[in-house]
Amino acid sequence: MHDLAAKVAEITADAGRFAIKLWDTDFRRWEKSPGNPVCAVDLEVDGMLRYRLGELLPDAGWLSEETIDNAARLDAERIWVVDPIDGTRDYLRGRPGWCVSVALVEKGRPVISVLDAPARNEVWTATAGQGAFRNGERLRVAERSELAGARVPADQLSKVDRDLAMVARPNSIALRIAMVAAGEADLLATIRWGNEWDIAAAVLLAQEAGAAVSDAFGRTLGFNTPKAEAFGVLVTAPGIHAAAVERLRERAEAGVGRA
Incomplete structure (x- = not known):
């Protein structure tokens, strides 16, 4: 699982580098529905990830914001769940609050995840049972017992x-x-x-x-x-x-x- 997680992080990092390279260029953008923006980079990153992750695990299903859903995924024991650019509005506005989001889901539960946020110089990774990390540093939720002030x-x-x-x-x-x-x-x-x-x-x-x-x-x-x-x-x-x-x-x- 560790080796697989490292390969997923590498592929997601490549997607992040591709997205940030195009960030300040004149790419096509439109709305899929009112208030639901998308751009050409979303689709290019989606295609890149589908090809690379598909090579990594040919038997895995696929679910992505930018791919037409296929019910065949429901029969897959493992599935990639992907948002090629999560936070498209910030991407379009030149703000850093976006990332490439990739998860491997097994039997209904995420087991590997990567958020690659190149505009923030952040890479977030987690593997089931092995902890969560940002840029290699282990993460721990805050301790809090009162809702007020949260x-x-x-x-x-x-x-x-x-x-x-x-x-x-x-x-x-x-x-x-x-x-x-x-x-x-x-x-x-x-x-x-x-x-x-x-x-x-x-x-x-x-x-x-x-x-x-x-x-x-x-x-x-x-x-x-x-x-x-x-x-x-x-x-x-x-x-x-x-x-x-x-x-x-x-x-x-x-x-x-x-x-």
Whole structure:
């Protein structure tokens, strides 16, 4: 597993170098749907990763934001779950809050993950049972037992959450989850349907750093599901997870009701 993880990190680093080389160029960009931007670099990185990772494990399935889904992946014991550029808005705006996100999922659980964030000079890696690291330094979630005062990557907070503390927020949700893993934030929560490729790699990082991880209702997250979606993600310091689930409960129930 160690040798495989090293090869995955090498391939993801190559993808990161390719993405940052094109970052300040005149590439094509458009919206897949209103408010959902994409660019030519997304597609090129996606193709590069699919080819290289496919050579590494020819039997593995494939799930990516920029590839049309194929139900054949559901029969695969192992699957690559990829977001070629997580945080596309920051990539398009010339801001550093983006990364290449790659996870290997086995029997519904991430076992290898890499976030390569070249604009931040950061490489985040995790292997199941072997810890999580940033630039080779082991990560450990912060110790916290009180929800009030918890640090949240956010641009604004609702009135009910103003007892929390905002910290700088990259556009990439994977990097926001990684902040909890690194002890730079205490809580990351979303209350909406989200895609597996956004979170698979970062979830393993958080778990290996000791964070509590669930969906918005406190339930275990699974991967390589038929719809490749989960309702929300909640990543916290372990001591505040139950309180965070309780605070989110009404909003999560209302969100599911609207979906």
